[in-house]
Amino acid sequence: MKESLPHMKKPSKHLEEETLSTESIFQGKVVSLQIDKVRLPDGKTATREIIRHPGAVAVLAIKDDRIILVDQYRQAMGRCELEIPAGKLEPGEDPMEAAKRELVEETGYTCGRLELLHSFYTSPGFADEVIHLYVAHELQEGDAAPDEDEFVELLELTMEEALEAISQGRISDAKTLMAVYAWKLNKLTGEFRV
Template identity: 40%
Template sequence: MSEGLDVIRRALEHDEALYEKVVSSKTEWEGMIFSVERQEVELSDGSHGLRDLVRHHGGAGVVAVMDGRVCLVRQYRVALDRMTLEIPAGKVDPAEPRDVCAARELTEETGLVADRLELLTEAYGAPGFTNEHTSVYYAHGLTQGPSRLDEGEFLNVVWVDVDDAIEAIRLGLIDDAKTVTGILAAKAYGML
């Protein structure tokens, strides 16, 4: 391994000067997909602070590419009050393996079936307040079948030239974290 990776590993080691010890924790709200928890923490200088955390089951997504074009889903996101372009993805069901979730979501949303999924990257979208963890896979050996959207799920499949998708990321037109992370990781690894 390179010296740079050793520097990164050391930077990620436990550091008492930055550590926040949880003193108390209370679930404030619990829903089907996530819960909200309030924690009191003791900081390294002895002072105390409050942290509001969103606990989430996590998700999985797929970078699917055919003929130089990446498969994206176009959908309205009420939290943003606008349309987004995202890789096919969804939440992991309890005890569901992440690759199984990714394959299921790919087929449900787009009708695509992959012969094999390869893990591209793991990402935490907003670690300042949530533990939501997304695994992003690259799809190999794609075939097209029928989609099977969940009840109440409305989206369109959009095929975008890979270079255009990367430029759209640079311009902020594609700004969903899992999508940006997945496409750029696939490009960095020479898969695009």
């Protein structure tokens, strides 16, 4: 059993905000936006803009000591980004099944086993999106089948090439940075962890 760190304390109830009202602003295919009016711990009120997202999955896949990435144009960034295979969860979809689906769709690879590395919030200050990051084991090549509005190019980089892509800003999204550093830690310790 893990012991608690002495300097860590349980979440502080006295910091919580009370939701007074919620106004739906936008309902899209992927996200929705709402404005919450909240009561602050000091009794004053404030507004919070919140993006609701169904969640997503991402897959760290290593084949022959190379990380499998896709190069994809990202409209929000205004440029292409090298990323690990990833995608949003469908309503009620099991994250592990979604990870298998996304790996095949974007890269053509299937895997014999997936291991959950970690689930994390992407931007908790304004969004509830959670990404479930998996490591794929026992990879087998196949044919990719991207969504009709998804245009990707497959790349396989060595550790050195991935680190160079980070230093050049070609890899700059959180899930891929986390995956590359988890891979690097694995090479040093023999364990996958974040």
